[in-house]
Amino acid sequence: MDEGCCSIQLIDGDGGYNVAGMEHFMKTMKMAECGLSYAVVSIMGPQSSGKSTLLNHLFGTNFREMDAFRGRSQTTKGIWLAKCANIEPFTVVMDLEGSDGRERGEDDTAFENQSALFALAVSDIVLINMWCHDIGREKAANKPLLKTVFQVMMRLFSPRKTTLLFVIRDKTKTPLENLEPVLREDIQKIWDNVPKPHAHKDTPLSEFFNVEVVALSSYEAKEELFKEQVATLRQRFYHSIAPGGLAGDRRGVVPASGFSFSAQQIWKIIKENKDLDLPAHKVMVATVRCEEIANEKLACLSTDEEWIQLEESVQHDIVPGFGKKLTALLDKCLSGYDMEAFYFEEAVRTSKRQQLESKLLQLVNPSYQAMLGHIRSKTLHDFKEAFGKALESGEGFATATLTYTSSFMSKFDRSCEDAAIKQANWDPSKVRDEVWRDIDAHIASVRTAKLSELTSQYEGRLSKALAEPIEVLLDAASDDTWPAIRKLLQRETKSATAEFASALSTFDLGQATVDKMIMKLEEYGRNVVESKAREEAGRVLIRMKDRFSTLFGRDADSMPRVWTGKEDIKAITKAARSVSLKLLSVLAAIRLDEETDQIQETLSLALVDAPVGGATNRSIQSLDPLASSSWQEVPSSKTLITPVQCKNLWRQFKAETEYTVTQAIAEANKRNNNMLPPPWAIAAIVVLGFNEFMTLLRNPLYLGFIFIVFLVGKAIWVQLDIPGEFRNGALPGLLSLSTKFLPTVMSILKRLADEGQRAAAPPSQDQRNPKLDSRVVSNGVHSNSTSESSSSIISSDRGAEH
Numbered sequence: 001m002d003e004g005c006c007s008i009q010l011i012d013g014d015g016g017y018n019v020a021g022m023e024h025f026m027k028t029m030k031m032a033e034c035g036l037s038y039a040v041v042s043i044m045g046p047q048s049s050g051k052s053t054l055l056n057h058l059f060g061t062n063f064r065e066m067d068a069f070r071g072r073s074q075t076t077k078g079i080w081l082a083k084c085a086n087i088e089p090f091t092v093v094m095d096l097e098g099s100d101g102r103e104r105g106e107d108d109t110a111f112e113n114q115s116a117l118f119a120l121a122v123s124d125i126v127l128i129n130m131w132c133h134d135i136g137r138e139k140a141a142n143k144p145l146l147k148t149v150f151q152v153m154m155r156l157f158s159p160r161k162t163t164l165l166f167v168i169r170d171k172t173k174t175p176l177e178n179l180e181p182v183l184r185e186d187i188q189k190i191w192d193n194v195p196k197p198h199a200h201k202d203t204p205l206s207e208f209f210n211v212e213v214v215a216l217s218s219y220e221a222k223e224e225l226f227k228e229q230v231a232t233l234r235q236r237f238y239h240s241i242a243p244g245g246l247a248g249d250r251r252g253v254v255p256a257s258g259f260s261f262s263a264q265q266i267w268k269i270i271k272e273n274k275d276l277d278l279p280a281h282k283v284m285v286a287t288v289r290c291e292e293i294a295n296e297k298l299a300c301l302s303t304d305e306e307w308i309q310l311e312e313s314v315q316h317d318i319v320p321g322f323g324k325k326l327t328a329l330l331d332k333c334l335s336g337y338d339m340e341a342f343y344f345e346e347a348v349r350t351s352k353r354q355q356l357e358s359k360l361l362q363l364v365n366p367s368y369q370a371m372l373g374h375i376r377s378k379t380l381h382d383f384k385e386a387f388g389k390a391l392e393s394g395e396g397f398a399t400a401t402l403t404y405t406s407s408f409m410s411k412f413d414r415s416c417e418d419a420a421i422k423q424a425n426w427d428p429s430k431v432r433d434e435v436w437r438d439i440d441a442h443i444a445s446v447r448t449a450k451l452s453e454l455t456s457q458y459e460g461r462l463s464k465a466l467a468e469p470i471e472v473l474l475d476a477a478s479d480d481t482w483p484a485i486r487k488l489l490q491r492e493t494k495s496a497t498a499e500f501a502s503a504l505s506t507f508d509l510g511q512a513t514v515d516k517m518i519m520k521l522e523e524y525g526r527n528v529v530e531s532k533a534r535e536e537a538g539r540v541l542i543r544m545k546d547r548f549s550t551l552f553g554r555d556a557d558s559m560p561r562v563w564t565g566k567e568d569i570k571a572i573t574k575a576a577r578s579v580s581l582k583l584l585s586v587l588a589a590i591r592l593d594e595e596t597d598q599i600q601e602t603l604s605l606a607l608v609d610a611p612v613g614g615a616t617n618r619s620i621q622s623l624d625p626l627a628s629s630s631w632q633e634v635p636s637s638k639t640l641i642t643p644v645q646c647k648n649l650w651r652q653f654k655a656e657t658e659y660t661v662t663q664a665i666a667e668a669n670k671r672n673n674n675m676l677p678p679p680w681a682i683a684a685i686v687v688l689g690f691n692e693f694m695t696l697l698r699n700p701l702y703l704g705f706i707f708i709v710f711l712v713g714k715a716i717w718v719q720l721d722i723p724g725e726f727r728n729g730a731l732p733g734l735l736s737l738s739t740k741f742l743p744t745v746m747s748i749l750k751r752l753a754d755e756g757q758r759a760a761a762p763p764s765q766d767q768r769n770p771k772l773d774s775r776v777v778s779n780g781v782h783s784n785s786t787s788e789s790s791s792s793i794i795s796s797d798r799g800a801e802h
């Protein structure tokens with residue numbers, strides 16, 4: 001198939017560049033895939049010199065040729081472009097509008113110059129078509145053309161080494177060997193006469209051009225020979241860009257994918273009549289093209305299904321093999337870029353690649369960060385679970401901390417490695433530090449909770465071991481109380497702290513912290529003692545009264561004491577009070593540090609041995625050692641009961657126990673009164689009262705009177721419940737009896753009168769149920785007597801307090 005059948009007008013007669021046509025050409029001919037393996041050939045020469053005819057025969061193109069029978073007129077306008085058929089490498093050929101044409105007029109050489117410059121700028125090989133008979137002629141048609149070529153070439157900053165292939169048409173019988181030197185001489189002359197910039201003043205033509213010459217027979221006169229010679233010439237275009245080929249030493253080739261853009265830009269610069277800096281242009285083309293390729297690749301990744309799925313998944317959870325998957329996707333993009341941008345300027349290509357890489361990484365970084373976030377949460381979650389289980393199973397805290405921290409940090413590192421992207425050197429150390437901090441914070445919080453639990457446990461134990469024994473010891477209140485408490489505290493604290501220290505050793509806390517915690521436990525033990533002592537001190541009055549009651553009301557065998565009158569109540573009272581005072585002195589201060597104080601002595605001196613009377617109030621006050629709010633040698637922090645409080649408590653204690661003592665004395669007295677007189681007194685009564693007794697027995701009236709007095713007396717005794725009234729003491733008994741005596745006597749007399757009347761009258765209902773009546777009366781009296789007796793105790797108490 002003839003691949004070169006289609007030609008396009010690249011630049012029209014008015015200088016318009018056919019962008020769409022060129023893009024279409026590039027696409028349909030797949031020119032962009034050629035890289036640098038392509039060649040560009042152009043042909044220039046006088047109008048109607050058979051250029052199109054030559055190209056069509058040489059490259060299999062279909063440029064429009066002039067119809068030989070219609071006369072010589074311009075057929076090619078602007079610049080046309082086509083692909084050479086079946087030539088390797090990919091070769092593009094451009095047919096330029098003929099120079100020196102009648103159509104543009106003699107003076108319009110602008111387009112001629114522009115198209116010549118364009119051809120020189122983009123072509124590797126330029127065919128210069130010329131008639132054989134013009135060689136050596138002073139006014140040859142090709143001379144202005146060559147002059148133009150050389151002049152415009154000076155406008156290229158760094159010209160490509162273009163091959164100028166002079167095609168001599170309608171060669172005569174003169175052999176080429178004779179023609180070529182003449183032609184080269186003509187060319188050299190033109191070159192020498194072309195005005196050159198100072199830098200190129202002495203630069204030889206060969207620096208810029210390879211000059212080749214070929215001669216062809218007339219197409220019109222010797223067509224067959226022409227075709228043969230053209231076929232031979234065609235051979236020279238195979239592998240034209242290989243070393244030794246027609247364009248073997250070409251320079252500054254633009255990669256095929258940039259050809260369209262490059263040609264367009266070159267034409268634009270030429271049209272604007274600016275100088276054409278080809279190296280700079282090449283960099284510009286490379287920059288634009290590399291950027292286009294990079295953007296294309298970036299867009300490719302954004303729309304890649306695999307990437308979209310990966311990005312979506314990583315928002316929710318860890319994606320196994322995230323790093324590998326993403327690395328492959330990025331690799332695909334970058335290698336695609338590398339492939340397409342391979343032939344562009346290395347510096348530009350590399351810089352654009354870096355930009356692409358950075359944009360790609362910027363695109364995927366949020367997903368990587370999300371992945372790290374998931375790894376972080378999972379590491380912490382798994383650590384908490386494993387650490388908790390290890391502690392539950394009894395593993396030591398320090399050991400578990402060390403084992404699981406290092407194990408889970410390693411897991412984190414491995415997960416980070418799995419998420420790492422080959423193209424990026426992203427450092428997960430910041431997240432690692434955060435994970436470390438998270439784990440550390442969790443360990444610290446668990447440690448705090450465990451230590452607090454442990455401390456509470458040992459404090460509870462210590463409290464339990466101390467509280468009750470201390471209460472008992474304080475209650476015993478003897479000289480040994482505080483030494484015993486100190487011993488107990490020391491023993492229990494020692495045992496608790498030893499175990500506590502052993503429990504703490506599993507936490508790897510450091511000696512200073514352990515010491516501090518042990519000290520706190522010791523302090524706690526002391527506080528238990530102190531608070532217990534304060535508690536007991538708050539109840540000291542009750543305790544003192546209890547002690548007093550126990551010692552006063554019970555004998556040595558702890559049996560309730562019966563006051564027979566033989567007891568030394570004063571001594572018993574003194575002993576009981578002294579024990580109560582001991583209790584007060586024991587509870588007056590905390591003595592945990594083996595210091596000595598004078599509290600006991602001071603209290604004894606001030607409260608028990610103090611002289612009664614004989615001094616004025618003023619002097620007592622000045623001598624009173626208890627008129628102070630602090631004890632000597634006892635700091636206020638250790639004081640439980642101040643001297644003044646002791647004094648007040650003692651006064652209250654004495655007042656409240658006064659009654660018990662009074663009652664005991666009364667009871668003892670009563671027992672004394674109930675006793676029979678001594679036998680000698682009874683004998684004296686019998687001897688001395690015998691006559692009076694006999695007189696009474698002989699006189700029945702006396703006897704009857706005595707009997708009546710006895711009955712009335714007995715009734716009053718029973719009704720008034722005289723023994724009961726005196727049970728609460730003599731004075732209250734007398735007071736109570738004085739109020740009840742008269743009403744009772746009246747009631748008895750009235751009853752006697754009623755009895756007399758009833759004896760005369762028939763028996764009534766009341767007489768048939770004497771028990772009920774007597775009970776009602778009895779109850780009435782009893783309740784009355786009880787309430788009155790209570791009121792007398794209260795008044796007695798109040799009297800005692802006063």
Ligand SMILES: Nc1nc2c(ncn2[C@@H]2O[C@H](COP(=O)(O)OP(=O)(O)OP(=O)(O)O)[C@@H](O)[C@H]2O)c(=O)[nH]1
Nearest residue numbers: 047048049050051052053066068074075076098219
């Ligand atoms: N004498 C002679 N005439 C030729 C030769 N080749 C082509 N022609 C004739 O020259 C005329 C012009 O041919 P084209 O190929 O159209 O020439 P051209 O240079 O492309 O013309 P423009 O594009 O208009 O500048 C035609 O009539 C051809 O037959 C040749 O080798 N010798």
